[in-house]
Amino acid sequence: MNESRILGLHHITAIAGNAQRNYDFYTQALGLRMVKKTVNFDDPGTYHFYYGNETGTPGTILTFFPWEGIGQGHTGTGMATEIGYSVPAGSLDFWRDHFTRLQVPSTETGERFGETFLSFTDPDGLNLALLVPDKNDSRPGWTSGEIGPEAATKGFHSATLTLKAIDPTARVLTDIFGYRLLSQEGNRYRFITDAVPDAAIVDLLETPDGKPGRNAAGTNHHIAFRVADSNAQMAYREKVLSKGLQITPQIDRDYFFSLYFREPGGVLFEIATDNPGFTVDEPLAELGKGLKLPKQYEPARAEIERSLPSLRQQG
Numbered sequence: 001m002n003e004s005r006i007l008g009l010h011h012i013t014a015i016a017g018n019a020q021r022n023y024d025f026y027t028q029a030l031g032l033r034m035v036k037k038t039v040n041f042d043d044p045g046t047y048h049f050y051y052g053n054e055t056g057t058p059g060t061i062l063t064f065f066p067w068e069g070i071g072q073g074h075t076g077t078g079m080a081t082e083i084g085y086s087v088p089a090g091s092l093d094f095w096r097d098h099f100t101r102l103q104v105p106s107t108e109t110g111e112r113f114g115e116t117f118l119s120f121t122d123p124d125g126l127n128l129a130l131l132v133p134d135k136n137d138s139r140p141g142w143t144s145g146e147i148g149p150e151a152a153t154k155g156f157h158s159a160t161l162t163l164k165a166i167d168p169t170a171r172v173l174t175d176i177f178g179y180r181l182l183s184q185e186g187n188r189y190r191f192i193t194d195a196v197p198d199a200a201i202v203d204l205l206e207t208p209d210g211k212p213g214r215n216a217a218g219t220n221h222h223i224a225f226r227v228a229d230s231n232a233q234m235a236y237r238e239k240v241l242s243k244g245l246q247i248t249p250q251i252d253r254d255y256f257f258s259l260y261f262r263e264p265g266g267v268l269f270e271i272a273t274d275n276p277g278f279t280v281d282e283p284l285a286e287l288g289k290g291l292k293l294p295k296q297y298e299p300a301r302a303e304i305e306r307s308l309p310s311l312r313q314q315g
């Protein structure tokens, strides 16, 4: 792993409606671990949920802002339109039965670039897919309930971005982030980085007649790329600026440090560090169990707890 490079995907953040429904789906239907229960740092009356593998390794982290009553968004150009999870070979039959039993809608199987997938939507209509990668994915999955190691998700396989024209976004991936075009299938262009073995793929889907998406429930808010530390991160800040793009200063998100910029195709990109990680404020065994607040909101904890929707958690 080259410490100065973009190390694939770090996390993806999406918008949900009801918090309990979101929690139940991602922990039970998809079998992820809740690794952090906190609030939106810009809007502490709203939860921020983080799901991942046991430790919340970058490349496995899916986060949500559940905003009750926000209304339905719709996917379209200028956003990430599918979240792909890597699953073990031979597990898609299990997943199809499991989703049928739980009445998960819109399941569909197919093949892309020689890899089989099962696509589905979450209760807010967010598009996801389980994919069997054509090479072994050695990342251990988080196992829980009926989802054992032979089926558990291993973390991200890929993210798909939908764009009116892919070129400006492709240049960010290749000229700034160090990705290369791997292959093309119809209007889907697969980009990959060799800096990491997994969570290394971004697919760009070109739809010249596509309508812009609307960012509300059931859509992705941004995708974050991974860097080892602040040194690597700040070098990328300079690279982004040198291409004439705007980018934020470094922001402390308590569990990582972040930079944000909007790539020319309209998708909000983030660059996030590995450090300090999710065990910075609670032990590994306790991740996700208690409500964690950034220190500026700790004095208002009682009020914040009263204003958040109640959440029933297992375990």
Ligand code: ZN
Pocket (backbone or CB within 6 Å): 011, 013, 222, 224, 270
């Ligand atoms: Zn983020």
